[in-house]
Amino acid sequence: MDYCAGTPWRRANVINGGLRLMAGPVVSAAMKPHDAASEPAVADRRGQIVLEDISRVFAADVVAVDRINLVIHPGEFFTLLGPSGCGKTTLLRMIAGFETPDSGRILVSGREMQAVPAHRRPVNTVFQSYALFPHLTVAENIAFGLRMRGVAKAERRERTRRIMELLQIDAFANRNPAQLSGGQRQRVALARALVNEPEVVLLDEPLSALDAKLRAELQVELMRMQKRLGMTFIFVTHDQHEALVMSDRIGVMQRGRLLQVGPVLDVYERPSSVFVAEFLGLSNIWPVTALPGGLIDTPLGPLAIGNPDPASGTAMIRPEKIWMYSESGAPTGRPNMVAGVVREAIYMGASTQYRVELENGAPLLVYDTNNQAAERSWRPGEAVTCELKPENIVLIGS
Amino acid sequence: MSATTADARRGSAARAERLGRALRLWVTAGPGLTWIVLFLVLPSAILLGIGFFTSGSYGGPELPLTLQPLREVAGYSILGWSSGNITVLVRSLIQAMSAGVLTVLFAYPVVFYIVTRPPAARPLLLLFIVLPSWTNQVVRTYAWMELLGPESALSHLVQSLGLLQPHLGLFPGVLAMQIGLTYNYLPYMVVPLYAAAEKLDWALVEAGRDLYASGPRLFWNTVFPQTLPGLLSGIILVVIPAFGDYVVPTLLGGGKSMMIGSLIASQFLETPNWPYGAALTIFMLVFTCAGLLAFRVLSKRLGGAEESMM
Numbered sequence: 001m002d003y004c005a006g007t008p009w010r011r012a013n014v015i016n017g018g019l020r021l022m023a024g025p026v027v028s029a030a031m032k033p034h035d036a037a038s039e040p041a042v043a044d045r046r047g048q049i050v051l052e053d054i055s056r057v058f059a060a061d062v063v064a065v066d067r068i069n070l071v072i073h074p075g076e077f078f079t080l081l082g083p084s085g086c087g088k089t090t091l092l093r094m095i096a097g098f099e100t101p102d103s104g105r106i107l108v109s110g111r112e113m114q115a116v117p118a119h120r121r122p123v124n125t126v127f128q129s130y131a132l133f134p135h136l137t138v139a140e141n142i143a144f145g146l147r148m149r150g151v152a153k154a155e156r157r158e159r160t161r162r163i164m165e166l167l168q169i170d171a172f173a174n175r176n177p178a179q180l181s182g183g184q185r186q187r188v189a190l191a192r193a194l195v196n197e198p199e200v201v202l203l204d205e206p207l208s209a210l211d212a213k214l215r216a217e218l219q220v221e222l223m224r225m226q227k228r229l230g231m232t233f234i235f236v237t238h239d240q241h242e243a244l245v246m247s248d249r250i251g252v253m254q255r256g257r258l259l260q261v262g263p264v265l266d267v268y269e270r271p272s273s274v275f276v277a278e279f280l281g282l283s284n285i286w287p288v289t290a291l292p293g294g295l296i297d298t299p300l301g302p303l304a305i306g307n308p309d310p311a312s313g314t315a316m317i318r319p320e321k322i323w324m325y326s327e328s329g330a331p332t333g334r335p336n337m338v339a340g341v342v343r344e345a346i347y348m349g350a351s352t353q354y355r356v357e358l359e360n361g362a363p364l365l366v367y368d369t370n371n372q373a374a375e376r377s378w379r380p381g382e383a384v385t386c387e388l389k390p391e392n393i394v395l396i397g398s
Numbered sequence: 399m400s401a402t403t404a405d406a407r408r409g410s411a412a413r414a415e416r417l418g419r420a421l422r423l424w425v426t427a428g429p430g431l432t433w434i435v436l437f438l439v440l441p442s443a444i445l446l447g448i449g450f451f452t453s454g455s456y457g458g459p460e461l462p463l464t465l466q467p468l469r470e471v472a473g474y475s476i477l478g479w480s481s482g483n484i485t486v487l488v489r490s491l492i493q494a495m496s497a498g499v500l501t502v503l504f505a506y507p508v509v510f511y512i513v514t515r516p517p518a519a520r521p522l523l524l525l526f527i528v529l530p531s532w533t534n535q536v537v538r539t540y541a542w543m544e545l546l547g548p549e550s551a552l553s554h555l556v557q558s559l560g561l562l563q564p565h566l567g568l569f570p571g572v573l574a575m576q577i578g579l580t581y582n583y584l585p586y587m588v589v590p591l592y593a594a595a596e597k598l599d600w601a602l603v604e605a606g607r608d609l610y611a612s613g614p615r616l617f618w619n620t621v622f623p624q625t626l627p628g629l630l631s632g633i634i635l636v637v638i639p640a641f642g643d644y645v646v647p648t649l650l651g652g653g654k655s656m657m658i659g660s661l662i663a664s665q666f667l668e669t670p671n672w673p674y675g676a677a678l679t680i681f682m683l684v685f686t687c688a689g690l691l692a693f694r695v696l697s698k699r700l701g702g703a704e705e706s707m708m
Contacts, residue, residue, distance in 0.1 A: 098604055118607040119616070131605035135623040144619075145609035192609070 054104035082253035449676035457670025467677035570652025594628025
């Protein structure tokens with residue numbers, strides 16, 4: 001089966017079919033989940049992570065993590081997304097116990113982690129470099145955690161065998177990590193964490209060293225594995241596509257701060273800031289001023305939006321949410337129709353990315369699905385009309 | 399006619415190339431090779447040869463050829479069999495191996511202190527360890543004679559603990575010898591261990607912690623395997639020279655605790671018996687080679703030892 005082709009299909013299915021777990025409420029910086037911390041561990045908190053006002057300062061004024069408040073629900077696939085150096089890995093390492101927060105509290109399954117060293121925490125990490133023990137075989141690597149916890153040999157062997165079968169690495173059981181390919185190593189690293197049946201699995205950019213096709217394959221596999229085992233996964237990545245494919249919810253980070261937390265769909269469709277909008281996919285973003293009558297003034301001219309009482313600030317529309325018509329084929333009597341000329345067309349297989357120059361000179365980025373015969377697509381120089389449906393224009397705020 | 403000329407030309411070109419290659423070989427490898435042959439291979443061969451001669455009235459080698467020196471090494475002299483040589487051999491082995499173990503115990507904390515400092519500070523710290531070995535070993539060993547003598551603070555301390563009779567010092571004795579050997583060879587353990595520890599993959603240590611290991615088990619499962627190649631190199635660099643050391647046993651050991659190095663030296667200097675000294679040397683050489691071979695087999699089984707072998 002071609003996983004590459006399978007990915008978008010699956011994603012669509014998951015969203016439309018409602019298979020995705022109900023995502024919890026967005027936790028704003030002001031909302032502090034104090035009640036969760038004061039009670040002892042209970043069964044329904046197993047796998048829950050609560051971060052309360054977590055900060056980490058490296059040098060005198062290098063704030064790696066800045067007052068983060070976050071609740072990650074049991075059994076959730078949560079992704080921390082952000083550019084390199086935004087503090088997402090530091091946050092993950094604090095949950096793992098490799099770093100100590102300078103302030104704030106971390107609760108795993110309702111238990112305070114302050115005084116719990118890394119080797120006693122109910123979490124396991126999949127490292128970016130995999131960090132497989134080179135002197136041990138695959139099976140010995142996977143059984144390491146069980147051995148350290150004193151699990152009896154027979155049980156150790158059985159659990160190792162089961163997880164190797166699940167991840168289809170049983171054929172390499174007696175090989176050394178050096179003899180494996182990148183994808184195989186990644187599976188071993190995952191198996192080494194999962195075999196311990198941790199309450200939370202922490203994944204630090206585990207797919208970044210793999211080539212695109214294998215990545216896509218493992219993204220889907222990881223997501224299925226997580227749903228099947230029901231463990232909480234916290235996944236760190238700088239790859240927005242990866243975050244969209246796998247996550248139940250995303251937390252977007254920048255310069256140590258958590259900018260927005262929410263279900264994948266919310267964060268993509270209704271970004272709370274320009275940074276989030278630009279980090280997740282492409283967008284047309286303009287500074288806008290409110291006009292009377294539910295209109296906003298944009299560089300494209302006045303546009304109607306779904307909100308009857310718009311505010312001045314910034315507005316955004318995703319390029320795939322813009323309809324394009326040939327000059328003659330445009331429907332009449334609809335709002336927000338703008339005319340322009342195609343200046344650039346980048347053919348990308350499933351879709352084409354157009355740069356349209358409007359009559360007043362403003363640029364507009366448009367994606368069009370190539371669901372028609374190739375001859376029907378537009379070429380540079382052609383005159384087109386673009387429709388920006390009011391409900392697709394999102395006000396980001398000031 | 400013309401074909402023959404071409405052949406001849408080809409032949410002379412090939413000859414010139416062969417000549418050039420030989421010249422290059424001799425120019426590059428020649429000086430070193432000559433040095434080794436003149437000052438290592440030849441003297442060693444002469445020494446080995448001497449081991450099969452009879453000891454003359456002044457200890458020099460004389461004809462006829464005999465196996466008597468080798469029999470003496472095994473303990474058979476004109477007075478019958480004695481265990482003296484075995485005692486010296488066993489003592490040398492114990493002292494050398496103890497020095498190996500002690501340098502390992504000292505080197506690990508030192509090395510891990512250094513590699514956890516900022517990269518810019520490391521070379522300087524390493525220098526402090528290596529610096530003493532740039533001064534003469536004899537001078538340093540004389541310093542230990544003072545430090546461990548009967549009137550020294552260390553000896554007083556041991557006396558007051560009742561472990562040593564009053565007015566006796568740690569020097570001379572087996573303990574002083576052990577201290578001297580450990581001290582002298584410590585840099586030879588620190589440097590290869592440092593080289594291994596500096597390349598340490600700390601992610602593996604974190605992986606170990608993540609997988610419930612801590613303390614000694616964490617060290618044993620994550621740090622030790624990674625530093626093993628350096629450790630094995632260090633053991634070879636410490637144990638073998640310490641086994642045949644001459645300065646330390648002579649200066650710090652005193653008459654009662656001879657090691658094989660000083661035993662050999664005394665056959666050439668104090669009570670000359672060159673053939674016997676040469677035979678002892680042959681024995682030591684064979685013994686060391688056998689030990690190295692055994693070590694190699696052992697470290698191969700431990701894995702990751704390729705780098706450690708010279």
